[in-house]
Amino acid sequence: MTTIEKSVDVHVPVSTAYNQWTQFESFPAFMDGVEKIDQITPTRTHWTTKIGGVVREFDAEITEQHADERVAWTTVDGPPQGGVVTFHRLDNDTTRVHLQMEYDPETITEKAGAALGVVGHRVEGDLKRFKEFIENRGTETGAWRGDVTPPPQV
Numbered sequence: 001m002t003t004i005e006k007s008v009d010v011h012v013p014v015s016t017a018y019n020q021w022t023q024f025e026s027f028p029a030f031m032d033g034v035e036k037i038d039q040i041t042p043t044r045t046h047w048t049t050k051i052g053g054v055v056r057e058f059d060a061e062i063t064e065q066h067a068d069e070r071v072a073w074t075t076v077d078g079p080p081q082g083g084v085v086t087f088h089r090l091d092n093d094t095t096r097v098h099l100q101m102e103y104d105p106e107t108i109t110e111k112a113g114a115a116l117g118v119v120g121h122r123v124e125g126d127l128k129r130f131k132e133f134i135e136n137r138g139t140e141t142g143a144w145r146g147d148v149t150p151p152p153q154v
Helices: 014-021 024-029 108-116 118-137
Strands: 002-010 034-041 044-051 054-066 070-075 081-091 094-103
Touching (some): 014 081, 024 118, 094 118, 108 118
Antiparallel strands (some): 002 094, 034 044, 070 081, 081 094
C-alpha cells in the first residue's frame, strides 16, 4: 500500500470547509481525474474517474464521519483505497484540511506513478483547487451533518 498525506489551510470557518467536503457530487469541480460522483445513500458514493485515459468506476463507503472533525472512507469494490480527511480550526476564519489516504497501485504504470509521487502531486493539486473553490465561493454548496460511528475494531 502507498500512503499519501497532504494538508492545505483554507480561509473559511471549519464548518464551511467540512460542509463543502460532504458534498461529494461537487468533487469534479476541484479534483483532477474525477468525472462524476453519485451519492447512492448517505454513506455510499459511486465514483467515475478518468486518469491517464483509463476510466474506472467504483463504490466507496463512509466508515466514520463526525461534523466539523472527520470523514473516513474505504472502497467496497474496484481499486483498494481508503483514507480520512480531518478538519482543524486554526482560528475563527481559517481551517487546516488534512488528507491521509492509502491505495494499492495495480498496474505497472500506477506503480511507477506511485514511486515518482505522481498521485501525491495530484492530491496536493486537488487540495489547492478545493481551497480556491471554497474561498472564492465563501460559502458551501450544501451540507450533510450526520454522524457515522466506525465499526468496532476486530
